[in-house]
Amino acid sequence: MSVDYAVIIGYLLGIAAVGWWGKRRARSTSDFLVAGRRLGPGMYTGTMAAVVIGGASTIGGVRLGYTYGLSGAWMVFAIGFGLLALSIGFSARIARLRVYTVADMLSLRYGDSASIISGLVMWIYTLMLAVTSTIAYATVFDVLFDVPRWAAVIIGGTIVVGYSALGGMWSITLTDMVQFVVKSIGVLVVLLPAAVVKAGGFAQLSAQLPDSYLSFGSIGGESIFTYVLIYTFGMLIGQDIWQRVFTARSDKVASWGGTVAGLYCLVYALAGAVIGMATKILHPDLADADSAFATIVKSTLPTGVKGLVLAAALSAMMSTASGALIASATVANNDIWHRLRALGGGTAQRRTGDDHDEVASNRVAIIILGVVSIALACLLDDVLAALTVAYNLLVGGLLVPILGGLLWKRGNLPGALAAMTAGSVTVIALMAAEGMLANEPIYYGLAVSLVAYVAVSLITRPTETHVLEQWRRRLAGQATTDHDDDPTTQPQTAVTSL
Secondary structure, eight states: OHHHHHHHHHHHHHHHHHHHHHHTTOOSHHHHHHGGGOBOHHHHHHHHHHHHSOHIIIIIHHHHHHHHGGGGGHHHHHHHHHHHHHHHHTHHHHHHHOOSSHHHHHHHHHOTTHHHHHHHHHHHHHHHHHHHHHHHHHHHHHHHHOOOHHHHHHHHHHHHHHHHHHHHHHHHHHHHHHHHHHHIIIIIIIIHHHHHHHTTOHHHHHHHSOGGGGOTTTTOHHHHHHHIIIIIHHHHHOHHHHHHHTTBSSHHHHHHHHHHHHHHHHHHHHHHHHHHHHHHHHSTTOSOGGGHHHHHHHHHSOTTHHHHHHHHHHHHHHHHHHHHHHHHHHIIIIIIIHHHHHHTTSOSSTTOSOHHHHHHHHHHHHHHHHHHHHHHHHHOOOHHHHHHHHHHHHHHHHHHHHHHHHHOTTOOHHHHHHHHHHHHHHHHHHHHHHOTTOSHHHHHHHHHHHHHHHHHHHHSOOOOHHHHHHHHHHHTTOOOOTTSOOTTTSOOOSOOOO
16 A cells, blocks of 8 residues: 555655646736636646546546446436536637636626625635535545544645645645546546456456346436536536636637536546446445445455555546636635625725735635635535535526526516525525435526516516626726737736646
């Protein structure tokens, strides 16, 4: 095991070093929050694929494959479909808005009053997303170091918080590229073929497993529909995903790079399901299906290689955790704190102060919320349950007003506020009544949100013409506002983006 220890420790030290190197690039708010909006197709594709494939997709994907077979791929399939839909249908328009957050977009479309409620919902979502990835650290550290769960969470969480706070999105982007490569090699190139061979090959998978394991529909139509509803639509509106879209140097990079990342997700989904099926043959009576990934790694791979694959699992968890953490901090600092200060008589305009102060305040927000996410991860157990809660709140509260703003000109501020409030309250009430993993919260939450949006928009005055005109100009990339970056005025660092 000493070789595996060395591989893991070397990987963690390398990630910390890359994060420190990225600190030199975070010279402005734009650099810190959206990597200066200068990522080319290579780096954009890698960082987008890294942020959407995290601990829940890796540990949870293998768990679902262990439990249901090929149909266990549907959760990660849904994530890939969502990323494809975002990249093909919306990412070019989103990139041209040149904003920092989803709430910024809602403010432009409906007016500033839409931002605080949307910011609060988005903040809860991003924080819970960070927590789910932090929880997953324990499954890896427990295999190698036999440390208590709380210690594993603190070790992994501290590293992520450290490099995220140092260089913001630049550090996260650079570490994501390393993590993307390690994850691809560890899971797709090493673990997948090793697990299948150890289980006797695809012929044995077919012969020894029940027929339901070879069907893509055995998980049930309702579960598949719910995955699509939550994760596919969640990809369209999540701050962690949009913040990566904002890093693209052009709308074409955002569209094509995201499409490649979406296709990668589909491959990763199938790989996780097959690994879970192989684990079912080799270890049919696991007490906890969540341990399927760690078990197959521990029992199948030789020393050294085992360390590489566990480092790959850490890569998946850390990339999502860091992306969710900076998204949560961005929303908390820029959409909630700054706007509450303005309401209380503070500075009316955001980001009109010294840029160094803005970077410092976002760095502090990352540290504070990082500590909060670590504490919550020590208290919660179920990765998929926590992720479901996060996506229920996101989709139920924000999907309708966001897509409505992009697609329906008649939608207005009262309609958006009604949709956010009604959808969020319905989701929370039904999760309390029916259970956090029930399907009813998202079904009824979305339905109530849609009805409220359409009805209230139609019975109230349309959005003012000058607001819609400004919105159309921004979608066309023809205008900026005081709080947006103009890349022509930002100091250019010596960076060559792939």
